[in-house]
Amino acid sequence: MKTRAAVVVEGGKDLEIREVELDDPRPDEIRVKMVASGICHTDAIFRDQWHPIELPAVLGHEGSGIVEEVGSAVTDLAPGDRVVLGPAFCGQCAQCFAGHPMYCEKFGERNFAGVRGDGSRAFSDENGPVGSHFFGQSSFAEHSNVVASGAIKVDEEVPLELLGPLGCGIMTGAGSVLNVLDVKAGDSLAVFGTGAVGMAGVLAAKAAGVSTIIVVDIVESRLEFARELGATHTVNSKEQDPVEAIMEITGTGVQHALDTTGVPAVFNQMTNSLRILGHGVLVGASKVGTQASIDVGTRLASGIRVSLVIEGDAVPQEFIPRLIALHKTGVFPFEKLTRTYPLEEINRAFADSAEGTTLKPIVVY
Ligand code: NAD
Ligand code: ZN
Structure with a gap:
């Protein structure tokens, strides 16, 4: 045809x-x-x-x-x-x-x-x-x-x-937060990059009762919108060092973090903003051959975990109906x-x- x-x-x-x-x-x-x-x-x-x-x-x-x-x-x-x-x-x-x-x-x-x-x-x-x-x-x-x-x-x-x-996009952000980071009510999360993937992460975190949701971006209008959607704090990383800002807000660093930017410097910021035993997820895509670094000298004793994640590690046949159910109740x-x-x-x-x-x-x- x-x-x-x-x-x-x-x-x-x-x-x-x-x-x-x-x-x-x-x-x-x-x-x-x-x-x-x-x-x-x-x-x-x-x-x-x-x-x-x-x-x-x-x-x-x-x-x-x-x-x-x-x-x-x-x-x-x-x-x-x-x-x-x-x-x-x-x-x-x-x-x-x-x-x-x-x-x-x-x-x-x-x-x-x-x-x-x-x-x-x-x-x-x-x-x-x-x-x-x-x-x-x-x-x-x-x-x-x-x-x-x-x-x-x-x-x-x-x-x-x-x-x-x-x-794809919504499943990736929400799945990273709900399936991989496995956030709990009362937890803290930093989201780097507030495109659709990052914002889906923010919505999922809010639905799960995460009480500190810190959003980092370089576009002010996106930060404003993130606050409307449930971010408790926003950081414009063009104006402020996001690691310092996250330490100031949390005292110890965040338990969970999500990097949706695919920018190597942001990956480094994400790993430095995690508290002891924190877990960071990278979903942002980069050009083939892109390298990113972790300060292993400083961070070794912190026990942090980093996961590179595709599609929120979801089983779409199970996860998409779950997101639709959440959407119907108004929390997503x-x-x-x-x-x-x-x-x-x-x-x-x-x-x-x-x-x-x-x-x-x-x-x-
Ligand atoms: P997007 O371009 O809409 O969002 C990216 C956001 O990052 C933008 O708000 C931008 O302002 C922000 N940003 C860029 N540089 C930054 C910096 N230095 N510091 C802070 N923020 C910065 O993209 P999207 O549709 O939300 O997708 C996000 C990424 O995830 C893309 O790379 C996409 O290819 C990838 N992706 C991966 C999967 C996966 O399975 N891993 C699935 C879907 C999308
Ligand atoms: Zn996609």
Whole structure:
């Protein structure tokens, strides 16, 4: 069938809206009519080829939509089902069996290769194949063939067009705080970087009863917004040393910290702001080859832990319904982070996110 997609033709350049041909879903796939797709900073990283992907390709990995057709091996989904799309994983490796599918041994090839396992691409145009299956879904298309095991069925009551970001950015921030840091009511947390990922961390911490939530960023408007969402303290690290500020606020350092910036200097600040036996999580993505340092001389005796985390170490099939349940009770208002755009304005949506005026852009088809 023919469909429309936003295609990356050249690295670092705007996406082009093109008509493309979509093949038939494979036995383990579903064809999804996208309702919407969030835009995540990781899409920009692949658009700009920080992590190379063969071009042309259709990106997008925070899709939500309606199942139109199911492959012959798909038994738990049917046409008409409303789905949120999470990353692909093999379900067969040690990590998948151990309940950590976001660390699937085949995560890279299933999510970032731009091709199916058999090397084929679902999209094509007059010039040849167009990369698909980004995060198992390539959701910057009105229709896409999606790995069925990554889809999570949701009920009728939820606003489907807002839910795509639960599949990556929101899951990453909230999962890092709830699953990996495993915060408790009354704890302290510092969040470095208040994009959608960091703000989702703030919302999750507030929902869990974390009593000291310190947010660090270099954009004043984001800090203001973080206070509205539940940050108890904010630090503009352009104006103030964040480690000193965190020590002043807490006396001893924070129990938990989350670095969403991917900036090596911030990683160092995060590890220096942890109190004894504190735990810090890095989720911010950097260019391949980026090195970051810890003052091991000073910090050895502190017993701190540092985790590098993908997708909040969530099991999306379990975690996304949990976030939806929290959202329904009003304690996880992630819709406050979102702003919708038509497909034609996808490049403006990317630009607004980069400039910091929109936290979580969502393209609505
Ligand atoms: P974003 O660009 O919207 O947010 C980043 C924030 O960091 C911005 O508010 C920016 O002002 C702030 N920042 C930049 N430099 C800073 C500095 N030196 N000090 C303090 N703050 C600084 O991005 P996002 O969508 O929230 O994503 C955050 C990061 O997480 C990206 O790198 C993205 O690729 C990555 N990511 C990782 C995963 C994962 O599974 N690990 C999943 C989703 C996104
Ligand atoms: Zn993402």
